[in-house]
Amino acid sequence: MRPTHSFQDLTRQRAFMRMWSARLFGTAGNQMLMVAVGWQMYGLTGSAWDLGLVGLYQFAPALLLTLVAGHVADRVHRGRIIAACLVTQASVALILVAATQGWGASASWASRELLLAVSVLLGVARAFQMPAQQALMPMLVPPAMLPRAMAFSSGGMQAAVIGGPALGGVIFVAGATAVYATCAFLFVAGSMLVAVLRYDHAPSPREPVSLRALLAGVEFVWRRKALLGAVSLDLFAVLLGGATALLPMFAKDILHVGAWGLGLLRAAPAAGALLASVVLTRWPLERRVGHTMLAAVALYGLCMAVFGLSGSFVLSLGALAISGGADMVSVVVRQTLMQIETPNAMRGRVSAVNSVFIGASNQLGEFESGATAALLGPVGSVLAGGLGTLLVAALWLKGFPALAHRDRMTE
Missing domain, CATH: 1.20.1250.20 (MFS general substrate transporter like domains)
Incomplete structure (x- = not known):
């Protein structure tokens, strides 16, 4: 039985590290993206009010959809939810690459309205990603190791919070397009890591969607x-x-x-x-x-x-x-x-x-x-x-x- 347990432990460790790496890429990409969007918005409008709207447009859908997202996370494979959210953020980054760079001889079509619209998309992705990420972690480590795993995971996220904006600021020297392209790469890399994640998925009993189920x-x-x-x-x-x-x-x-x-x-x-x-x-x-x-x-x-x-x-x-x-x-x-x-x-x-x-x-x-x-x-x-x-x-x-x-x- 010992080899079997060792194999299971190794499988869990690999799954945990894949998830940890995916969260690291996703958090760093999100931090860089926020720096670039805020900087570009201020460059376009010069308005502190518009900078506040960027945050509000991300927070509003997260607040409105979070309970629905939690219900989805209890019924659908959580790794696939996270991968879909990362792909959505990668798509936003690529849209901003195209808008900032323009196509062929056309000029940039980045605008205040576009940046606010993509902020809503980022808020929707965050609403579904956060509950799925938090709920998936206990499936990858045994209960006795959960406190240590939570600390290690939080440490990685803090490193991304520190390093993401710093790296984004350095890359911004080459222009906003370079930052958005880097973000897209990080989001795609994170989604690929989560997409191959395997864990014992046992969806909750099929209950009708109702206010009581959501609450x-x-x-x-x-x-x-x-x-x-x-x-x-x-x-x-x-x-x-x-x-x-x-x-x-x-x-x-x-x-x-x-x-x-x-x-x-x-x-x-x-x-x-x-x-x-x-x-x-x-x-x-x-x-x-x-x-x-x-x-x-x-x-x-x-x-x-x-x-x-x-x-x-x-x-x-x-x-x-x-x-x-x-x-x-x-x-x-x-x-x-x-x-x-x-x-x-x-x-x-x-x-x-x-x-x-x-x-x-x-x-x-x-x-x-x-x-x-x-x-x-x-x-x-x-x-x-x-x-x-x-x-x-x-x-x-x-x-x-x-x-x-x-x-x-x-x-």
Whole structure:
């Protein structure tokens, strides 16, 4: 029996690495694509409003379609869903190559309307891709290895988040067409890796499509207080404590470091998260995971408060890097608990609920930061958000005992 188990383990490892590589290519391609689309939109219109619309046009379909996408992920082969989403993004990149380059003697036909239209397509692809990706991971690794796999996977994504925009900026020297062509190559490579992925696919029982079936993931999370606490804790922490939208103001008006400093400030949280993921991959959390998650969120809020009060560029970088590491601990605990507690037949819909929370916290968090900064100034906004995150962690400690007293990932 030993050779059989070894063969199964090797097959799983290969499948996991194919999926990890596909996510790496897809995330890097998406980050590069966003940099190029935003830069091209601003070059065409010079409007900050249009830059905001690019993000809104991607977020709206993701919000509207995510629950449907979760239902699809529980009924259709998840690898094929991911491959189709990557192909869709590759098609968008090729459309932008053609529009930017033009055909023959014809001039470029890239326009504001085209960039907004492809933003909608990217939002639709993201709506279906995220639940399928999250729900597929537990099928590729044994439950005991899931925390380590989640940390390793998150580390790869953080590397792509850091390296994607940087690589896109370098390639942009050769023009937007070169960036879009590179993105198309990365998306195609990722789709080919996922297309050959093999796992034990067992679709959920055929139930009629209904509102109750679509909302089954919401009901599942609501009834399991440990999951509800973990997902809502992350939502409020990012909603209150996020400072990404205000970084240009801090770089220019408070820290006086200019564009190069802004780039370092934006990269600092991802760098801290990458380091934390390496540590969690080597030494995964085994005990007191509930208290660890709450402590990580509290540390995140404290770091935001320090960043808001700091007048030192070095201290600000350190606070942001530590906040990224603390956030990574919270993400790994939340993602692992969600996948372990959810049966396979429900993972797509539960992952869809998680995707909605993530999208809402990121987008609404930027709006909250801007609104409070208009009232309190950037320092007051970030300080209030950090203190609010500390308060949320304290309230969740008492309000969600099932999460706070969770000892191991697998009970």
